[in-house]
Amino acid sequence: MTVTDTPTVPAPRAKRRLTTSKAMVEAIAQEMERNPEVVYLGEDVGSYGGIFSSTTGLLDRFGPDRIIDTPISETAFIGLGIGAAVEGMRPIVELMFADFLGVCLDQIYNHMAKIHYESGGVVKVPMVLTTAVGGGYSDGAQHSQCLWGTFAHLPGMKVVVPSTPADAKGLMTAAIRDDNPVVYMFHKGVMGLPWMAKNPRATDDVPDGDYEVPIGKARVAREGNDVTVVTLSLSVHHSLDVAETLSAEGIDVEVLDLRSLVPLDREAILTSVAKTGRLVVVDEDYQSFGVSGEVVATVTDHDPGLLRVPVQRVAVPDVPIPYARPLEYAVLPRHDRIEAAIRRAVAA
């Protein structure tokens, strides 16, 4: 910036406290107002309002021509979204659970994600694929996975994973406006659903009006000097809880919320680890071949010397998510495992 530039001061925005789901719906509604080419389709997104409240109230506002219930035919309706996007519409298509990826994976990774590349950049696929992820409520092995590492592994789709209401809104706005396919993964545990255990952080300040949270920029959710926790989604909240507990003992934890896996903000990871020298990765997806390994490789590829101690990984230990609560809690990255990992890192 030169001295003659006038700095842009953002207008102060009114803030209300909203749940994550209400913030997400607000973004969708605002974009639908702005752009008639935005439609939302999927299973039970109409009068039900989305099984995890992803579309509450939208049918009343926009009608069945834009909030569209589909048959249980993920291959057909996700493919329909692709065709509509290719023709210049901006469809948002909901895959009810990320776990159902298998019934329609071809449309997602061979078509939605590859058309732009295969066409040499000539055909754009500006669609958003939304999907609910995560466990912690005994829904068993086929309804509790995160699988974001799988989506992120396959090239051609951006993958965003908000943890806060404000980010849920800003990232959704950015996703709808993006010319690329964006997979928007919302954790059931951060939505603020009335029928699940309350996470107090699932309701928070949300700016009024429309704004974008840029896709690909991580957020320092808590500053600290002793150890970096790199994480995303519900685990951000667990990690913040643990960080507060440990601060009473003088352990100063920095929590980095990745916000998106593709693109991955490698700069933010390196900056934080360069400061603390200690890294804990918390990931609710499976451990092997996934996000935690990628985060660690980001550091070691750049400079293994940044790490003063070995990395700690807290992820699902490569088992299907069990049903019974003690079993499920044993494999998910919950407070106890996160705390133990941080203690190991700072003690080393």
Next chain:
Amino acid sequence: MDAQTRVSLYETMVLSRTYEEAILREYHADKGPGFDIGKGLVPGEMHLSAGQEPVAAGLCAHLTRDDAITATHRPHHLAIAHGVDLRRMTAEIFGRETGLGRGRGGHMHLFDPSTHFSCSGIIAEGYPPALGQAFAFRRRGTDRVAAAVTGEGAANQGAFHESLNLAALWSLPVVFVVEDNDWGISVPRTASTAVGSNALRAAAYGIPGERVEDNDVEGVYAAVGRAVARARAGEGPSLIEVHTLRLWGHFEGDAQGYRQDLADAPTHDPIPRYERRLRDAGLLDDAAVERVKASASERVEDAIRFAKESPLPDPAAATAYVFTDAPSAGGTR
């Protein structure tokens, strides 16, 4: 059916066959010694559509460039009949920077937004995107249609049935076309499908189903005419199966040891047969046939020349076009 349309169907078929013969020649020119699929000016798998020209000619005669087609891994006849630029399509097949996909797609992945043409290497998975194109066309108040084409093997895939159901449910302007060439690679239709005609399956979705026998281009033209009129009028999708002929192998290099019908195949070639018909009707003579073939040959050789003279893509740009924004470099996404 008027004389001009009949001759034009013939011309389209000849152009397509001329093209396939040229690709065949270029493909095999430098695969040796022996046969190395990854070698040569045209590397990789090659699925040629010789024998299936009546489907493309009969279908595309009813479509404009504003209508969409999603084709299969055997796409050339449909692309040519729909008016995809021959030079840029050929350049793509040759893996050149001037190709439709700048060499990123290849012959199974041709995308031409100017004619709404695309194809997919995955069986039946071109059907769902056609629904979306039809959805967008109707939503904009146009009478444009989308044609979704598969082979008969794909009619056993889930995507086929999900798409028929959804298109019927929402009355989408889609014309579903099945090219029944009797062979899903090496498996005959009789060993993969319980019903004799996939057109019967339309009944399960409450839409018209029609089978055209004998690889008859005028039969295809008539059936597609009914289906397109229905779609344009907002009456929803139709399913047409054409009993066609895969004259050559599933892919080039396929010795076809499994095929029982090969001895007869050349006598069923639809192009000389249709040519005789038009000669008998007094619509073609030696001079006219010669003109059609010479014109096709000129266009095809021009396209091949264009492809060969075009530059190969810069290896440093292999990671470009993953996303529309930030040009990506390996490992930093």
